[in-house]
Amino acid sequence: MADFRGVFLLGVVLFVACSVTGVRGTKFDDVIQASWASDHLIYDGELLKLKLDNFSGAGFASKNKYLYGKATAEVKLVEGDSAGTVTAFYMASDGVNHNEFDYEFLGNTTGEPYLVQTNIYVNGIGNKEQRMDLWFDPTADFHAYSILWNPRQVVFLVDDTPIRVYANHEESGVVFPRDQPMGVYSSIWNADDWATQGGRVKTDWSHAPFVATYREVRIDGCGWGAGEELAAAVKRCSESEWGKEGRYWWKKKDMEALSVHQSHQLLWARAKHLVYDYCADTARFPVPPAECKA
Numbered sequence: 631m632a633d634f635r636g637v638f639l640l641g642v643v644l645f646v647a648c649s650v651t652g653v654r655g656t657k658f659d660d661v662i663q664a665s666w667a668s669d670h671l672i673y674d675g676e677l678l679k680l681k682l683d684n685f686s687g688a689g690f691a692s693k694n695k696y697l698y699g700k701a702t703a704e705v706k707l708v709e710g711d712s713a714g715t716v717t718a719f720y721m722a723s724d725g726v727n728h729n730e731f732d733y734e735f736l737g738n739t740t741g742e743p744y745l746v747q748t749n750i751y752v753n754g755i756g757n758k759e760q761r762m763d764l765w766f767d768p769t770a771d772f773h774a775y776s777i778l779w780n781p782r783q784v785v786f787l788v789d790d791t792p793i794r795v796y797a798n799h800e801e802s803g804v805v806f807p808r809d810q811p812m813g814v815y816s817s818i819w820n821a822d823d824w825a826t827q828g829g830r831v832k833t834d835w836s837h838a839p840f841v842a843t844y845r846e847v848r849i850d851g852c853g854w855g856a857g858e859e860l861a862a863a864v865k866r867c868s869e870s871e872w873g874k875e876g877r878y879w880w881k882k883k884d885m886e887a888l889s890v891h892q893s894h895q896l897l898w899a900r901a902k903h904l905v906y907d908y909c910a911d912t913a914r915f916p917v918p919p920a921e922c923k924a
């Protein structure tokens with residue numbers, strides 16, 4: 631009898647211990663892990679927080695790499711004074727000729743609007759910045775920021791509204807990012823040399839810590855399995871027919887381009903909220919880059 635009770639109590643203790651770690655990790659631990667300053671990455675109930683103070687910023691990275699798919703972070707950006715800070719959410723491959731799809735949220739002084747800068751690197755070359763403000767206050771609540779990547783297009787979506795499309799124009803000689811598995815990353819850091827009002831407004835450390843809060847990180851992609859040859863993964867993830875497997879929904883025929891409704895949303899977002907587009911920056915690019923002409 632006494633032995634039984636001991637086993638029962640041990641069971642309860644284990645159950646409680648597992649539940650506690652379960653609450654801490656479940657949603658996030660399956661998908662991501664700390665990649666920079668794990669002491670500045672804080673689990674708070676169902677939420678994950680990245681903290682920037684005068685000692686360090688913080689970041690996380692996906693556990694897997696992906697070849698095509700959709701990555702989404704539901705984030706509430708730094709409240710109040712966020713001037714000088716940048717919170718980034720991006721996908722990137724490794725190496726000098728890497729590909730990268732970036733969201734960079736540029737903080738501002740209290741009450742002034744955040745700017746969302748997007749950029750795209752293809753074969754190691756970036757310089758494709760666009761900047762937008764938002765149609766809501768991104769510090770007041772959680773919003774979903776997504777990157778969709780398939781062999782025909784890269785789409786940046788905010789709450790499922792497309793704000794930018796980088797379409798495949800290989801037929802016009804424009805290189806399209808493919809064949810390099812990408813990780814999914816997020817971080818917060820001090821960038822007061824350039825981020826806010828061109829670097830004129832510096833980070834006010836008396837307002838630290840600056841905290842970006844995540845409610846969810848979802849990645850639905852073709853994972854590059856451990857031990858799999860890269861060539862085999864590229865073939866499996868890119869050469870299969872559109873959505874043939876069903877589970878690769880991001881490659882279905884209707885994901886090749888925006889729907890009519892999405893095209894209207896994109897036009898609306900850009901007409902109302904675009905504040906900078908490298909394609910229109912003739913001082914910087916007297917000859918428009920090829921992808922801008924395509």
Ligand SMILES: *[C@@H]1O[C@H](CO)[C@@H](O)[C@H](O)[C@H]1NC(C)=O
Nearest residue numbers: 683684685686835836837838
């Ligand atoms: C960081 O900020 C804290 C609190 O304001 C302060 O006590 C500390 O001296 C600062 N450390 C550095 C390295 O600036």
Ligand SMILES: *[C@@H]1O[C@H](CO)[C@@H](O)[C@H](O)[C@H]1NC(C)=O
Nearest residue numbers: 736738742743745825826827
């Ligand atoms: C910050 O606010 C100023 C004033 O409204 C605005 O000009 C600027 O674009 C905003 N964003 C950044 C990142 O500087």
